[in-house]
Amino acid sequence: MDGRALVFALAAVAAPCPAAAACQVGKLAELPVTMAGRRPMVTAKFGDKDARFILDSGAFYSTVSKATAAEFALPVKSLPPSFRIHGIGGDASAALATAKSFSLAGIPLPKSEFIVGGSDTGTAGLIGQNILGFADVEYDLPHGAVRLMRTKGCGKVTLAYWAAGRPVTIIPLLDAGNGPFKPHTIGTVMLNGTKIRAVFDTGAETSMLSLAAAKRAGITPDSPGVVAAGFGGGLGSRLVRSWVATFDSIDIGGEAIRRPKIRMSDVDLGNGDMLIGADFFLTHRVFVSNATRTMYITYEGGPMFGLTPRGAVTAAGEKLDLSDKAAEPTDAEGYSRRGAVFASNRKLEEALADFDKAVKLAPADGRYVYQRGMAHLANRQPLLAGADLDRAVALSPNDADARLVRAQMHVARNDIAGAADDLAAADRNLAPSSDKRLTLAALFNETDNHAGAIANYDLWLKTHGDDSSRATAFNGRCWARGLLGQELDKALADCNAALKLRPGTPAFLDSRALVRLRRGETAAALADYDLAVKGAPRNAWSLYARSVAEQRAGKTEQAAADRAAALGINPRVVERGKRVGLEP
Numbered sequence: 001m002d003g004r005a006l007v008f009a010l011a012a013v014a015a016p017c018p019a020a021a022a023c024q025v026g027k028l029a030e031l032p033v034t035m036a037g038r039r040p041m042v043t044a045k046f047g048d049k050d051a052r053f054i055l056d057s058g059a060f061y062s063t064v065s066k067a068t069a070a071e072f073a074l075p076v077k078s079l080p081p082s083f084r085i086h087g088i089g090g091d092a093s094a095a096l097a098t099a100k101s102f103s104l105a106g107i108p109l110p111k112s113e114f115i116v117g118g119s120d121t122g123t124a125g126l127i128g129q130n131i132l133g134f135a136d137v138e139y140d141l142p143h144g145a146v147r148l149m150r151t152k153g154c155g156k157v158t159l160a161y162w163a164a165g166r167p168v169t170i171i172p173l174l175d176a177g178n179g180p181f182k183p184h185t186i187g188t189v190m191l192n193g194t195k196i197r198a199v200f201d202t203g204a205e206t207s208m209l210s211l212a213a214a215k216r217a218g219i220t221p222d223s224p225g226v227v228a229a230g231f232g233g234g235l236g237s238r239l240v241r242s243w244v245a246t247f248d249s250i251d252i253g254g255e256a257i258r259r260p261k262i263r264m265s266d267v268d269l270g271n272g273d274m275l276i277g278a279d280f281f282l283t284h285r286v287f288v289s290n291a292t293r294t295m296y297i298t299y300e301g302g303p304m305f306g307l308t309p310r311g312a313v314t315a316a317g318e319k320l321d322l323s324d325k326a327a328e329p330t331d332a333e334g335y336s337r338r339g340a341v342f343a344s345n346r347k348l349e350e351a352l353a354d355f356d357k358a359v360k361l362a363p364a365d366g367r368y369v370y371q372r373g374m375a376h377l378a379n380r381q382p383l384l385a386g387a388d389l390d391r392a393v394a395l396s397p398n399d400a401d402a403r404l405v406r407a408q409m410h411v412a413r414n415d416i417a418g419a420a421d422d423l424a425a426a427d428r429n430l431a432p433s434s435d436k437r438l439t440l441a442a443l444f445n446e447t448d449n450h451a452g453a454i455a456n457y458d459l460w461l462k463t464h465g466d467d468s469s470r471a472t473a474f475n476g477r478c479w480a481r482g483l484l485g486q487e488l489d490k491a492l493a494d495c496n497a498a499l500k501l502r503p504g505t506p507a508f509l510d511s512r513a514l515v516r517l518r519r520g521e522t523a524a525a526l527a528d529y530d531l532a533v534k535g536a537p538r539n540a541w542s543l544y545a546r547s548v549a550e551q552r553a554g555k556t557e558q559a560a561a562d563r564a565a566a567l568g569i570n571p572r573v574v575e576r577g578k579r580v581g582l583e584p
Helices: 066-071 211-216 332-345 350-362 366-378 382-395 401-414 416-429 436-444 450-462 470-484 487-500 506-517 520-535 539-550 556-569 571-581
Strands: 005-008 024-032 035-038 039-046 049-055 077-079 083-088 090-093 095-099 102-104 112-116 125-127 138-139 145-152 171-172 186-191 194-200 209-211 229-233 240-246 251-254 255-258 259-264 272-277 286-289 294-297 311-314
Touching: 024 039, 035 332, 049 506, 049 571, 066 095, 066 112, 138 186, 138 470, 171 186, 186 272, 194 211, 209 211, 286 382, 311 401, 332 350, 332 366, 366 382, 382 401, 401 416, 401 436, 416 436, 436 450, 450 470, 470 487, 470 506, 487 506, 506 539, 520 539, 539 556, 539 571, 556 571
Parallel strands: 005 311, 049 125, 194 272, 209 259
Antiparallel strands: 005 255, 024 145, 035 039, 039 049, 039 102, 077 095, 083 090, 095 112, 138 145, 138 286, 171 294, 186 194, 186 251, 209 272, 229 240, 240 259, 251 255, 286 294
16 A cells, blocks of 8 residues: 555455355345445435435444434434433434334334434434344445345354455454443454554544544654644534544554554544544445454455555465456446445546446436536536536436535536526425535525525524534524624624634634624724634635725725735625625
């Protein structure tokens, strides 16, 4: 990887097919998985209504947000105040919902229970260990599937039945314990020669290490070569800082990788030190035997831990054949799932070829056209992406996802009228509690429909009480009222709430400065603009608006300098100022 090879211990050689040892392996169900970026998605239904869930091996129990429970009218009952759910970004209060009619991948699961709480994932929720841990489970994300399995009499037989001579990594798992709340899938890996408790978590888009564990392995945010990677969130309401560091090595059950790049964050992972996420699962096939508490893994090829291997060899130096032996898809859905895996691994040309085949086989299905459009966008082909999105909307005019993406493209081209039609359609078709209303509200602000933005922020905030994006929503609503010059007391309260959650954020300071400027509090506005410009010195709007405040304060030289700097960055910034009434 990075010019180096992946190395497997000789002891990790595949055993014969389990059937040869009186071991019985049967498939209970196969869940088709379609990757959305690095999120493994499965289709479910509440009654006859479609719902898309993230398949999350790191979730101890299947979970929905309060907004999803409201959208699908699930009856919710309170849990004791002491019962809280924990995740990246802290913890959150919880309740319990029971769905009388729920099906997953066409399989009825009557009276299914869900924990209710935490930040919205932008999907219906998470499928967790109360379903995935029901029996044994095979994670085959490289081929777009997860299989619920039943084994009997297998003892210590290697259960990687597909291996066909490839090295098999075998990792003992921690004891399961009893009770309905299944444990995470946790094994021990070696990082820089240090034992690390790793949670194998399909719901984590990238692998992640806690700062405490990184320190034990000899790395801190101040170590040479460590790069800041911004903020991230999860189930809790708090955003957490992240860094990317290069470690000497990681050894996962004999699969040794030199110089891996691993994200580390200021998080408490509970029973684990590290999350091994979707980047790992997309390049490996994994069988978790909950019966024997053992995990069997084969490397299937592809990039992980920030590296792209040029080859993989055994410890004896024998080159591995990583060519995909899976059968060619035969229908549009198969090509769609395989293309999504290619897209997740940034193999965009291969992804586009598969999406072409899916569209050819099912030309009237807008989903496949939308997938291809998103791949064109990722491949920096905006004209082809636009054509596909036009076709997707024509085939599925009520598809809010396609409408929102196309609206973003219209906004990027300054086509406000074109965006307005898509935004109105999305507004009509989204559920009142939908997480996508946060995106819709921001786009309404971009297109100067500030009343529409406020209405959507109101709806979102009403049903997202514990969400890590609340600061963004408060700021957006403050900004909308500030641009309108209306309800300025409410606007100031919103900006203060946003800054309390995320102190010092330049965009939030800029919004509060505008509100204070509207209120005639010029000195306070200038103080906020100074901090906003210090944090984001190339923000044309902050420089321009500060010039307006400086002009009102009689600081004509500073005003002229800021105005010139703003126009140098964005020549149209004054037009917007005039449009919202900051100057004639």
